[in-house]
Amino acid sequence: MTVTNDPMRDPYDVLGVTRSATSADIKKAFRKLAKAWHPDQRPDDPKAKERFAEISSAYELLSDENKRGQFDRGEIDAEGKPRFRGFEGASARPGAGARGSHFEFDLGGSPFGGARRGFGGGGGGEDIFEDILGAFGGRRPRGGAGFGGEPPRGEDVTAEIAVPFREWARGAKRRVRLPTGKELEVSVPAGIEEGKSIRLKGQGQASGFGGAPGDALVRVRVAPDPQFRAEGRDVRVEVPVALYEAVLGAKVRVPTLDGAVELKVPAGSDGGRTLRLRGKGIGAEGSAGDLLVELRIALPPGGDPKLEELAKRLRDEAPYDPRG
Incomplete structure:
Protein backbone atom coordinates (compact mmCIF):
# COMPACT_ATOMS: atom_id res chain seq x y z
CA MET A 1 0.00 0.00 0.00
CA THR A 2 1.25 3.49 -0.81
CA VAL A 3 1.29 5.98 2.04
CA THR A 4 1.08 9.63 1.08
CA ASN A 5 2.91 12.40 2.88
CA ASP A 6 -0.16 14.58 3.31
CA PRO A 7 0.00 16.45 6.64
CA MET A 8 -2.09 14.94 9.40
CA ARG A 9 -5.19 16.77 10.52
CA ASP A 10 -5.48 18.54 13.83
CA PRO A 11 -5.95 15.76 16.43
CA TYR A 12 -8.74 17.71 18.14
CA ASP A 13 -10.64 17.83 14.83
CA VAL A 14 -9.98 14.13 14.21
CA LEU A 15 -11.55 13.16 17.56
CA GLY A 16 -14.23 15.85 17.35
CA VAL A 17 -13.37 17.47 20.69
CA THR A 18 -12.53 21.02 21.70
CA ARG A 19 -9.13 22.16 22.92
CA SER A 20 -10.59 22.45 26.42
CA ALA A 21 -11.70 18.79 26.45
CA THR A 22 -10.78 16.76 29.51
CA SER A 23 -8.88 13.48 29.40
CA ALA A 24 -12.19 11.70 29.98
CA ASP A 25 -13.77 13.54 27.03
CA ILE A 26 -10.86 12.56 24.79
CA LYS A 27 -11.00 8.92 25.87
CA LYS A 28 -14.77 8.77 25.34
CA ALA A 29 -14.48 10.27 21.85
CA PHE A 30 -11.68 7.86 20.97
CA ARG A 31 -13.64 4.80 22.14
CA LYS A 32 -16.63 5.76 20.01
CA LEU A 33 -14.65 6.52 16.86
CA ALA A 34 -12.24 3.59 17.15
CA LYS A 35 -15.05 1.08 17.45
CA ALA A 36 -16.92 2.65 14.55
CA TRP A 37 -13.86 2.70 12.26
CA HIS A 38 -12.14 -0.52 13.28
CA PRO A 39 -11.15 -2.38 10.06
CA ASP A 40 -12.94 -5.53 11.23
CA GLN A 41 -16.13 -3.49 11.55
CA ARG A 42 -15.78 -2.12 8.00
CA PRO A 43 -14.15 -4.91 5.94
CA ASP A 44 -15.50 -3.46 2.68
CA ASP A 45 -14.31 0.10 3.29
CA PRO A 46 -10.79 0.63 1.87
CA LYS A 47 -10.44 3.85 3.89
CA ALA A 48 -11.20 2.25 7.25
CA LYS A 49 -7.62 1.29 8.11
CA GLU A 50 -6.32 4.79 7.36
CA ARG A 51 -9.13 6.42 9.30
CA PHE A 52 -8.52 4.09 12.25
CA ALA A 53 -4.82 4.89 12.14
CA GLU A 54 -5.59 8.63 12.12
CA ILE A 55 -7.96 8.29 15.08
CA SER A 56 -5.44 6.22 17.02
CA SER A 57 -2.60 8.65 16.30
CA ALA A 58 -4.72 11.59 17.41
CA TYR A 59 -5.55 9.84 20.65
CA GLU A 60 -1.93 8.81 21.18
CA LEU A 61 -0.92 12.46 21.06
CA LEU A 62 -3.75 13.96 23.10
CA SER A 63 -3.74 11.23 25.76
CA ASP A 64 -0.12 12.06 26.59
CA GLU A 65 -0.14 15.23 28.72
CA ASN A 66 3.40 16.20 27.74
CA LYS A 67 2.83 15.84 24.01
CA ARG A 68 -0.57 17.48 24.21
CA GLY A 69 1.03 20.46 25.92
CA GLN A 70 3.77 20.60 23.28
CA PHE A 71 1.19 20.52 20.53
CA ASP A 72 -0.95 23.22 22.16
CA ARG A 73 2.14 25.46 22.47
CA GLY A 74 3.04 24.88 18.83
CA GLU A 75 6.24 22.99 19.63
CA ILE A 76 5.23 19.84 17.69
CA ASP A 77 2.86 19.19 14.81
CA ALA A 78 0.01 16.67 14.59
CA GLU A 79 2.50 13.94 13.74
CA GLY A 80 4.54 14.66 16.86
CA LYS A 81 7.45 16.16 14.91
CA PRO A 82 9.19 19.36 16.09
CA ARG A 83 8.10 22.51 14.30
CA PHE A 84 11.63 23.85 13.76
CA ARG A 85 14.19 23.06 11.08
CA GLY A 86 16.66 20.24 11.29
CA PHE A 87 14.22 17.44 12.05
CA GLU A 88 12.69 16.86 8.65
CA GLY A 89 14.04 13.31 8.67
CA ALA A 90 12.47 12.45 12.00
CA SER A 91 10.10 9.50 12.25
CA ALA A 92 6.66 10.16 10.81
CA ARG A 93 5.14 7.74 13.27
CA PRO A 94 3.19 9.53 16.00
CA GLY A 95 4.92 9.21 19.35
CA ALA A 96 8.15 7.81 17.93
CA GLY A 97 10.21 9.63 20.54
CA ALA A 98 7.71 9.75 23.37
CA ARG A 99 8.35 8.38 26.80
CA GLY A 100 6.70 5.18 27.99
CA SER A 101 4.86 2.75 25.78
CA HIS A 102 3.33 4.08 22.60
CA PHE A 103 1.22 3.02 19.64
CA GLU A 104 2.83 2.98 16.20
CA PHE A 105 1.36 2.41 12.76
CA ASP A 106 3.48 1.11 9.93
CA LEU A 107 1.08 1.13 6.97
CA GLY A 108 3.69 -0.17 4.60
CA GLY A 109 4.09 -3.63 6.11
CA SER A 110 0.50 -4.84 6.33
CA PRO A 111 -3.03 -3.85 5.38
CA PHE A 112 -3.85 -2.38 8.79
CA GLY A 113 -0.37 -1.60 10.02
CA GLY A 114 1.93 -3.44 12.36
CA ALA A 115 0.28 -2.20 15.57
CA ARG A 116 2.84 -2.56 18.30
CA ARG A 117 1.91 -1.54 21.84
CA GLY A 118 -0.64 0.52 23.71
CA PHE A 119 -0.82 4.29 23.65
CA GLY A 120 1.36 7.02 25.04
CA GLY A 121 1.66 7.69 28.75
CA GLY A 122 1.23 4.61 30.84
CA GLY A 123 -0.86 1.47 31.19
CA GLY A 124 -4.23 3.14 30.65
CA GLY A 125 -3.83 3.16 26.89
CA GLU A 126 -3.22 -0.57 26.90
CA ASP A 127 -6.52 -1.14 28.70
CA ILE A 128 -8.57 0.93 26.27
CA PHE A 129 -6.95 -0.81 23.34
CA GLU A 130 -7.90 -4.20 24.78
CA ASP A 131 -11.47 -2.98 25.34
CA ILE A 132 -11.84 -1.94 21.71
CA LEU A 133 -10.37 -5.11 20.29
CA GLY A 134 -12.55 -7.10 22.66
CA ALA A 135 -15.58 -5.90 20.72
CA PHE A 136 -14.17 -7.72 17.69
CA GLY A 137 -13.42 -11.09 19.21
CA GLY A 138 -10.65 -10.05 21.59
CA ARG A 139 -7.95 -10.45 18.98
CA ARG A 140 -4.83 -8.32 19.36
CA PRO A 141 -2.83 -7.24 16.33
CA ARG A 142 0.28 -9.19 15.57
CA GLY A 143 3.27 -7.62 13.87
CA GLY A 144 2.85 -7.71 10.09
CA ALA A 145 -0.47 -9.55 10.33
CA GLY A 146 -2.88 -6.66 10.63
CA PHE A 147 -5.96 -6.40 12.82
CA GLY A 148 -7.72 -9.70 13.46
CA GLY A 149 -4.47 -11.64 12.91
CA GLU A 150 -4.64 -11.88 9.11
CA PRO A 151 -5.41 -9.70 6.08
CA PRO A 152 -9.06 -9.60 5.03
CA ARG A 153 -10.07 -12.03 2.32
CA GLY A 154 -11.60 -11.04 -0.98
CA GLU A 155 -15.33 -10.72 -1.61
CA ASP A 156 -17.49 -13.70 -2.54
CA PRO A 224 -38.31 -28.54 -15.89
CA ASP A 225 -38.75 -31.64 -18.04
CA PRO A 226 -41.88 -32.33 -20.14
CA GLN A 227 -42.02 -35.98 -19.02
CA PHE A 228 -40.52 -36.29 -15.55
CA ARG A 229 -41.20 -34.63 -12.22
CA ALA A 230 -39.42 -35.13 -8.92
CA GLU A 231 -41.05 -36.51 -5.79
CA GLY A 232 -38.28 -36.45 -3.23
CA ARG A 233 -35.67 -38.90 -4.52
CA ASP A 234 -38.23 -40.58 -6.76
CA VAL A 235 -39.24 -39.54 -10.28
CA ARG A 236 -42.78 -39.82 -11.61
CA VAL A 237 -43.62 -40.34 -15.26
CA GLU A 238 -47.03 -40.88 -16.88
CA VAL A 239 -47.31 -43.62 -19.51
CA PRO A 240 -50.40 -44.14 -21.72
CA VAL A 241 -51.63 -47.71 -22.28
CA ALA A 242 -54.36 -49.06 -24.54
CA LEU A 243 -57.56 -50.32 -22.97
CA TYR A 244 -56.84 -53.88 -24.03
CA GLU A 245 -53.29 -53.62 -22.58
CA ALA A 246 -54.73 -52.56 -19.25
CA VAL A 247 -57.35 -55.33 -19.33
CA LEU A 248 -55.25 -58.18 -20.69
CA GLY A 249 -51.81 -57.14 -19.53
CA ALA A 250 -48.84 -56.33 -21.75
CA LYS A 251 -45.20 -55.39 -21.99
CA VAL A 252 -44.73 -51.71 -22.87
CA ARG A 253 -41.74 -49.40 -23.40
CA VAL A 254 -41.43 -46.68 -20.80
CA PRO A 255 -38.98 -43.74 -20.66
CA THR A 256 -36.44 -43.51 -17.83
CA LEU A 257 -33.67 -41.02 -17.05
CA ASP A 258 -31.22 -43.43 -18.69
CA GLY A 259 -33.27 -44.37 -21.74
CA ALA A 260 -36.35 -46.47 -22.48
CA VAL A 261 -36.86 -49.88 -20.84
CA GLU A 262 -39.55 -52.58 -21.09
CA LEU A 263 -42.11 -52.77 -18.30
CA LYS A 264 -44.71 -55.46 -17.66
CA VAL A 265 -48.21 -54.10 -17.14
CA PRO A 266 -50.26 -56.60 -15.08
CA ALA A 267 -53.62 -57.69 -16.45
CA GLY A 268 -56.55 -55.77 -15.01
CA SER A 269 -54.56 -52.58 -14.31
CA ASP A 270 -56.63 -49.49 -13.66
CA GLY A 271 -55.84 -46.07 -15.01
CA GLY A 272 -53.78 -44.22 -12.40
CA ARG A 273 -52.10 -47.38 -11.15
CA THR A 274 -48.44 -46.76 -10.31
CA LEU A 275 -45.72 -49.30 -11.04
CA ARG A 276 -42.27 -48.93 -9.47
CA LEU A 277 -38.89 -49.38 -11.13
CA ARG A 278 -36.23 -49.65 -8.42
CA GLY A 279 -33.08 -47.52 -8.68
CA LYS A 280 -34.28 -45.50 -11.65
CA GLY A 281 -34.93 -42.29 -9.75
CA ILE A 282 -32.77 -39.37 -8.60
CA GLY A 283 -29.22 -39.99 -7.47
CA ALA A 284 -26.05 -41.73 -8.51
CA GLU A 285 -26.00 -45.42 -9.36
CA GLY A 286 -26.44 -47.52 -6.24
CA SER A 287 -28.13 -44.77 -4.24
CA ALA A 288 -30.84 -43.53 -6.58
CA GLY A 289 -34.53 -43.39 -5.77
CA ASP A 290 -37.19 -45.12 -7.86
CA LEU A 291 -39.07 -44.37 -11.06
CA LEU A 292 -42.84 -44.26 -10.48
CA VAL A 293 -44.68 -45.20 -13.67
CA GLU A 294 -48.28 -44.00 -13.60
CA LEU A 295 -50.58 -45.71 -16.10
CA ARG A 296 -53.05 -43.65 -18.09
CA ILE A 297 -55.63 -45.55 -20.19
CA ALA A 298 -55.86 -44.04 -23.66
CA LEU A 299 -58.86 -44.76 -25.90
CA PRO A 300 -58.40 -44.94 -29.67
CA PRO A 301 -58.48 -41.52 -31.35
CA GLY A 302 -61.72 -40.70 -33.16
CA GLY A 303 -63.67 -43.46 -31.44
CA ASP A 304 -64.14 -47.13 -32.42
CA PRO A 305 -67.58 -48.64 -33.26
CA LYS A 306 -66.52 -52.12 -32.11
CA LEU A 307 -65.30 -50.74 -28.79
CA GLU A 308 -68.56 -48.88 -28.36
CA GLU A 309 -70.53 -52.07 -29.01
CA LEU A 310 -68.42 -53.96 -26.48
CA ALA A 311 -68.93 -51.23 -23.91
CA LYS A 312 -72.69 -51.40 -24.37
CA ARG A 313 -72.69 -55.14 -23.86
CA LEU A 314 -70.66 -54.75 -20.66
CA ARG A 315 -73.06 -52.11 -19.45
CA ASP A 316 -76.09 -54.27 -20.13
CA GLU A 317 -74.74 -57.68 -19.16
CA ALA A 318 -72.17 -57.01 -16.45
CA PRO A 319 -72.70 -53.55 -15.01
CA TYR A 320 -70.62 -52.37 -12.01
CA ASP A 321 -70.15 -49.13 -10.10
CA PRO A 322 -66.44 -48.14 -9.84
CA ARG A 323 -67.41 -45.33 -7.46
CA GLY A 324 -69.36 -47.52 -5.07
Whole structure:
Protein backbone atom coordinates (compact mmCIF):
# COMPACT_ATOMS: atom_id res chain seq x y z
CA MET A 1 0.00 0.00 0.00
CA THR A 2 1.25 3.49 -0.81
CA VAL A 3 1.29 5.98 2.04
CA THR A 4 1.08 9.63 1.08
CA ASN A 5 2.91 12.40 2.88
CA ASP A 6 -0.16 14.58 3.31
CA PRO A 7 0.00 16.45 6.64
CA MET A 8 -2.09 14.94 9.40
CA ARG A 9 -5.19 16.77 10.52
CA ASP A 10 -5.48 18.54 13.83
CA PRO A 11 -5.95 15.76 16.43
CA TYR A 12 -8.74 17.71 18.14
CA ASP A 13 -10.64 17.83 14.83
CA VAL A 14 -9.98 14.13 14.21
CA LEU A 15 -11.55 13.16 17.56
CA GLY A 16 -14.23 15.85 17.35
CA VAL A 17 -13.37 17.47 20.69
CA THR A 18 -12.53 21.02 21.70
CA ARG A 19 -9.13 22.16 22.92
CA SER A 20 -10.59 22.45 26.42
CA ALA A 21 -11.70 18.79 26.45
CA THR A 22 -10.78 16.76 29.51
CA SER A 23 -8.88 13.48 29.40
CA ALA A 24 -12.19 11.70 29.98
CA ASP A 25 -13.77 13.54 27.03
CA ILE A 26 -10.86 12.56 24.79
CA LYS A 27 -11.00 8.92 25.87
CA LYS A 28 -14.77 8.77 25.34
CA ALA A 29 -14.48 10.27 21.85
CA PHE A 30 -11.68 7.86 20.97
CA ARG A 31 -13.64 4.80 22.14
CA LYS A 32 -16.63 5.76 20.01
CA LEU A 33 -14.65 6.52 16.86
CA ALA A 34 -12.24 3.59 17.15
CA LYS A 35 -15.05 1.08 17.45
CA ALA A 36 -16.92 2.65 14.55
CA TRP A 37 -13.86 2.70 12.26
CA HIS A 38 -12.14 -0.52 13.28
CA PRO A 39 -11.15 -2.38 10.06
CA ASP A 40 -12.94 -5.53 11.23
CA GLN A 41 -16.13 -3.49 11.55
CA ARG A 42 -15.78 -2.12 8.00
CA PRO A 43 -14.15 -4.91 5.94
CA ASP A 44 -15.50 -3.46 2.68
CA ASP A 45 -14.31 0.10 3.29
CA PRO A 46 -10.79 0.63 1.87
CA LYS A 47 -10.44 3.85 3.89
CA ALA A 48 -11.20 2.25 7.25
CA LYS A 49 -7.62 1.29 8.11
CA GLU A 50 -6.32 4.79 7.36
CA ARG A 51 -9.13 6.42 9.30
CA PHE A 52 -8.52 4.09 12.25
CA ALA A 53 -4.82 4.89 12.14
CA GLU A 54 -5.59 8.63 12.12
CA ILE A 55 -7.96 8.29 15.08
CA SER A 56 -5.44 6.22 17.02
CA SER A 57 -2.60 8.65 16.30
CA ALA A 58 -4.72 11.59 17.41
CA TYR A 59 -5.55 9.84 20.65
CA GLU A 60 -1.93 8.81 21.18
CA LEU A 61 -0.92 12.46 21.06
CA LEU A 62 -3.75 13.96 23.10
CA SER A 63 -3.74 11.23 25.76
CA ASP A 64 -0.12 12.06 26.59
CA GLU A 65 -0.14 15.23 28.72
CA ASN A 66 3.40 16.20 27.74
CA LYS A 67 2.83 15.84 24.01
CA ARG A 68 -0.57 17.48 24.21
CA GLY A 69 1.03 20.46 25.92
CA GLN A 70 3.77 20.60 23.28
CA PHE A 71 1.19 20.52 20.53
CA ASP A 72 -0.95 23.22 22.16
CA ARG A 73 2.14 25.46 22.47
CA GLY A 74 3.04 24.88 18.83
CA GLU A 75 6.24 22.99 19.63
CA ILE A 76 5.23 19.84 17.69
CA ASP A 77 2.86 19.19 14.81
CA ALA A 78 0.01 16.67 14.59
CA GLU A 79 2.50 13.94 13.74
CA GLY A 80 4.54 14.66 16.86
CA LYS A 81 7.45 16.16 14.91
CA PRO A 82 9.19 19.36 16.09
CA ARG A 83 8.10 22.51 14.30
CA PHE A 84 11.63 23.85 13.76
CA ARG A 85 14.19 23.06 11.08
CA GLY A 86 16.66 20.24 11.29
CA PHE A 87 14.22 17.44 12.05
CA GLU A 88 12.69 16.86 8.65
CA GLY A 89 14.04 13.31 8.67
CA ALA A 90 12.47 12.45 12.00
CA SER A 91 10.10 9.50 12.25
CA ALA A 92 6.66 10.16 10.81
CA ARG A 93 5.14 7.74 13.27
CA PRO A 94 3.19 9.53 16.00
CA GLY A 95 4.92 9.21 19.35
CA ALA A 96 8.15 7.81 17.93
CA GLY A 97 10.21 9.63 20.54
CA ALA A 98 7.71 9.75 23.37
CA ARG A 99 8.35 8.38 26.80
CA GLY A 100 6.70 5.18 27.99
CA SER A 101 4.86 2.75 25.78
CA HIS A 102 3.33 4.08 22.60
CA PHE A 103 1.22 3.02 19.64
CA GLU A 104 2.83 2.98 16.20
CA PHE A 105 1.36 2.41 12.76
CA ASP A 106 3.48 1.11 9.93
CA LEU A 107 1.08 1.13 6.97
CA GLY A 108 3.69 -0.17 4.60
CA GLY A 109 4.09 -3.63 6.11
CA SER A 110 0.50 -4.84 6.33
CA PRO A 111 -3.03 -3.85 5.38
CA PHE A 112 -3.85 -2.38 8.79
CA GLY A 113 -0.37 -1.60 10.02
CA GLY A 114 1.93 -3.44 12.36
CA ALA A 115 0.28 -2.20 15.57
CA ARG A 116 2.84 -2.56 18.30
CA ARG A 117 1.91 -1.54 21.84
CA GLY A 118 -0.64 0.52 23.71
CA PHE A 119 -0.82 4.29 23.65
CA GLY A 120 1.36 7.02 25.04
CA GLY A 121 1.66 7.69 28.75
CA GLY A 122 1.23 4.61 30.84
CA GLY A 123 -0.86 1.47 31.19
CA GLY A 124 -4.23 3.14 30.65
CA GLY A 125 -3.83 3.16 26.89
CA GLU A 126 -3.22 -0.57 26.90
CA ASP A 127 -6.52 -1.14 28.70
CA ILE A 128 -8.57 0.93 26.27
CA PHE A 129 -6.95 -0.81 23.34
CA GLU A 130 -7.90 -4.20 24.78
CA ASP A 131 -11.47 -2.98 25.34
CA ILE A 132 -11.84 -1.94 21.71
CA LEU A 133 -10.37 -5.11 20.29
CA GLY A 134 -12.55 -7.10 22.66
CA ALA A 135 -15.58 -5.90 20.72
CA PHE A 136 -14.17 -7.72 17.69
CA GLY A 137 -13.42 -11.09 19.21
CA GLY A 138 -10.65 -10.05 21.59
CA ARG A 139 -7.95 -10.45 18.98
CA ARG A 140 -4.83 -8.32 19.36
CA PRO A 141 -2.83 -7.24 16.33
CA ARG A 142 0.28 -9.19 15.57
CA GLY A 143 3.27 -7.62 13.87
CA GLY A 144 2.85 -7.71 10.09
CA ALA A 145 -0.47 -9.55 10.33
CA GLY A 146 -2.88 -6.66 10.63
CA PHE A 147 -5.96 -6.40 12.82
CA GLY A 148 -7.72 -9.70 13.46
CA GLY A 149 -4.47 -11.64 12.91
CA GLU A 150 -4.64 -11.88 9.11
CA PRO A 151 -5.41 -9.70 6.08
CA PRO A 152 -9.06 -9.60 5.03
CA ARG A 153 -10.07 -12.03 2.32
CA GLY A 154 -11.60 -11.04 -0.98
CA GLU A 155 -15.33 -10.72 -1.61
CA ASP A 156 -17.49 -13.70 -2.54
CA VAL A 157 -19.20 -13.63 -5.94
CA THR A 158 -22.45 -15.29 -7.03
CA ALA A 159 -23.65 -16.87 -10.26
CA GLU A 160 -26.50 -19.12 -11.40
CA ILE A 161 -26.68 -22.12 -13.69
CA ALA A 162 -29.73 -23.83 -15.17
CA VAL A 163 -29.38 -27.61 -15.26
CA PRO A 164 -31.70 -29.83 -17.36
CA PHE A 165 -33.78 -32.14 -15.17
CA ARG A 166 -32.22 -35.36 -16.42
CA GLU A 167 -28.66 -34.10 -15.87
CA TRP A 168 -29.59 -32.71 -12.46
CA ALA A 169 -31.11 -36.05 -11.40
CA ARG A 170 -27.98 -37.98 -12.29
CA GLY A 171 -25.32 -35.36 -11.56
CA ALA A 172 -23.43 -33.50 -14.23
CA LYS A 173 -20.66 -31.09 -15.08
CA ARG A 174 -21.67 -27.65 -16.35
CA ARG A 175 -19.66 -24.60 -17.33
CA VAL A 176 -20.42 -21.30 -15.63
CA ARG A 177 -19.14 -17.77 -16.16
CA LEU A 178 -18.47 -15.83 -12.98
CA PRO A 179 -18.88 -12.06 -12.51
CA THR A 180 -15.08 -11.87 -12.46
CA GLY A 181 -15.04 -13.02 -16.10
CA LYS A 182 -13.58 -16.40 -15.20
CA GLU A 183 -15.24 -19.47 -16.74
CA LEU A 184 -15.17 -22.72 -14.78
CA GLU A 185 -16.53 -26.26 -14.96
CA VAL A 186 -18.79 -27.03 -12.02
CA SER A 187 -19.68 -30.49 -10.75
CA VAL A 188 -23.39 -30.53 -9.93
CA PRO A 189 -24.19 -33.23 -7.33
CA ALA A 190 -27.04 -35.55 -8.28
CA GLY A 191 -30.34 -34.24 -6.95
CA ILE A 192 -28.96 -31.15 -5.21
CA GLU A 193 -31.83 -29.14 -3.75
CA GLU A 194 -32.99 -26.45 -6.15
CA GLY A 195 -31.89 -23.01 -5.03
CA LYS A 196 -28.91 -24.37 -3.12
CA SER A 197 -25.49 -22.99 -3.96
CA ILE A 198 -22.27 -24.81 -4.75
CA ARG A 199 -19.27 -23.14 -3.11
CA LEU A 200 -16.08 -22.91 -5.15
CA LYS A 201 -13.24 -22.10 -2.77
CA GLY A 202 -10.91 -19.31 -3.78
CA GLN A 203 -12.74 -18.48 -7.01
CA GLY A 204 -14.17 -15.14 -5.85
CA GLN A 205 -12.71 -11.64 -5.88
CA ALA A 206 -9.04 -11.19 -5.09
CA SER A 207 -8.20 -9.50 -1.80
CA GLY A 208 -6.97 -5.96 -2.12
CA PHE A 209 -4.86 -6.42 1.01
CA GLY A 210 -2.88 -9.55 0.24
CA GLY A 211 -5.36 -11.91 1.88
CA ALA A 212 -6.96 -15.04 0.47
CA PRO A 213 -9.43 -14.62 -2.41
CA GLY A 214 -13.15 -14.96 -1.75
CA ASP A 215 -15.33 -17.86 -2.89
CA ALA A 216 -17.76 -18.27 -5.77
CA LEU A 217 -21.31 -19.34 -4.88
CA VAL A 218 -23.09 -20.96 -7.83
CA ARG A 219 -26.85 -21.25 -7.37
CA VAL A 220 -28.48 -24.24 -9.07
CA ARG A 221 -31.76 -23.87 -10.94
CA VAL A 222 -33.43 -27.01 -12.34
CA ALA A 223 -34.95 -26.67 -15.79
CA PRO A 224 -38.31 -28.54 -15.89
CA ASP A 225 -38.75 -31.64 -18.04
CA PRO A 226 -41.88 -32.33 -20.14
CA GLN A 227 -42.02 -35.98 -19.02
CA PHE A 228 -40.52 -36.29 -15.55
CA ARG A 229 -41.20 -34.63 -12.22
CA ALA A 230 -39.42 -35.13 -8.92
CA GLU A 231 -41.05 -36.51 -5.79
CA GLY A 232 -38.28 -36.45 -3.23
CA ARG A 233 -35.67 -38.90 -4.52
CA ASP A 234 -38.23 -40.58 -6.76
CA VAL A 235 -39.24 -39.54 -10.28
CA ARG A 236 -42.78 -39.82 -11.61
CA VAL A 237 -43.62 -40.34 -15.26
CA GLU A 238 -47.03 -40.88 -16.88
CA VAL A 239 -47.31 -43.62 -19.51
CA PRO A 240 -50.40 -44.14 -21.72
CA VAL A 241 -51.63 -47.71 -22.28
CA ALA A 242 -54.36 -49.06 -24.54
CA LEU A 243 -57.56 -50.32 -22.97
CA TYR A 244 -56.84 -53.88 -24.03
CA GLU A 245 -53.29 -53.62 -22.58
CA ALA A 246 -54.73 -52.56 -19.25
CA VAL A 247 -57.35 -55.33 -19.33
CA LEU A 248 -55.25 -58.18 -20.69
CA GLY A 249 -51.81 -57.14 -19.53
CA ALA A 250 -48.84 -56.33 -21.75
CA LYS A 251 -45.20 -55.39 -21.99
CA VAL A 252 -44.73 -51.71 -22.87
CA ARG A 253 -41.74 -49.40 -23.40
CA VAL A 254 -41.43 -46.68 -20.80
CA PRO A 255 -38.98 -43.74 -20.66
CA THR A 256 -36.44 -43.51 -17.83
CA LEU A 257 -33.67 -41.02 -17.05
CA ASP A 258 -31.22 -43.43 -18.69
CA GLY A 259 -33.27 -44.37 -21.74
CA ALA A 260 -36.35 -46.47 -22.48
CA VAL A 261 -36.86 -49.88 -20.84
CA GLU A 262 -39.55 -52.58 -21.09
CA LEU A 263 -42.11 -52.77 -18.30
CA LYS A 264 -44.71 -55.46 -17.66
CA VAL A 265 -48.21 -54.10 -17.14
CA PRO A 266 -50.26 -56.60 -15.08
CA ALA A 267 -53.62 -57.69 -16.45
CA GLY A 268 -56.55 -55.77 -15.01
CA SER A 269 -54.56 -52.58 -14.31
CA ASP A 270 -56.63 -49.49 -13.66
CA GLY A 271 -55.84 -46.07 -15.01
CA GLY A 272 -53.78 -44.22 -12.40
CA ARG A 273 -52.10 -47.38 -11.15
CA THR A 274 -48.44 -46.76 -10.31
CA LEU A 275 -45.72 -49.30 -11.04
CA ARG A 276 -42.27 -48.93 -9.47
CA LEU A 277 -38.89 -49.38 -11.13
CA ARG A 278 -36.23 -49.65 -8.42
CA GLY A 279 -33.08 -47.52 -8.68
CA LYS A 280 -34.28 -45.50 -11.65
CA GLY A 281 -34.93 -42.29 -9.75
CA ILE A 282 -32.77 -39.37 -8.60
CA GLY A 283 -29.22 -39.99 -7.47
CA ALA A 284 -26.05 -41.73 -8.51
CA GLU A 285 -26.00 -45.42 -9.36
CA GLY A 286 -26.44 -47.52 -6.24
CA SER A 287 -28.13 -44.77 -4.24
CA ALA A 288 -30.84 -43.53 -6.58
CA GLY A 289 -34.53 -43.39 -5.77
CA ASP A 290 -37.19 -45.12 -7.86
CA LEU A 291 -39.07 -44.37 -11.06
CA LEU A 292 -42.84 -44.26 -10.48
CA VAL A 293 -44.68 -45.20 -13.67
CA GLU A 294 -48.28 -44.00 -13.60
CA LEU A 295 -50.58 -45.71 -16.10
CA ARG A 296 -53.05 -43.65 -18.09
CA ILE A 297 -55.63 -45.55 -20.19
CA ALA A 298 -55.86 -44.04 -23.66
CA LEU A 299 -58.86 -44.76 -25.90
CA PRO A 300 -58.40 -44.94 -29.67
CA PRO A 301 -58.48 -41.52 -31.35
CA GLY A 302 -61.72 -40.70 -33.16
CA GLY A 303 -63.67 -43.46 -31.44
CA ASP A 304 -64.14 -47.13 -32.42
CA PRO A 305 -67.58 -48.64 -33.26
CA LYS A 306 -66.52 -52.12 -32.11
CA LEU A 307 -65.30 -50.74 -28.79
CA GLU A 308 -68.56 -48.88 -28.36
CA GLU A 309 -70.53 -52.07 -29.01
CA LEU A 310 -68.42 -53.96 -26.48
CA ALA A 311 -68.93 -51.23 -23.91
CA LYS A 312 -72.69 -51.40 -24.37
CA ARG A 313 -72.69 -55.14 -23.86
CA LEU A 314 -70.66 -54.75 -20.66
CA ARG A 315 -73.06 -52.11 -19.45
CA ASP A 316 -76.09 -54.27 -20.13
CA GLU A 317 -74.74 -57.68 -19.16
CA ALA A 318 -72.17 -57.01 -16.45
CA PRO A 319 -72.70 -53.55 -15.01
CA TYR A 320 -70.62 -52.37 -12.01
CA ASP A 321 -70.15 -49.13 -10.10
CA PRO A 322 -66.44 -48.14 -9.84
CA ARG A 323 -67.41 -45.33 -7.46
CA GLY A 324 -69.36 -47.52 -5.07
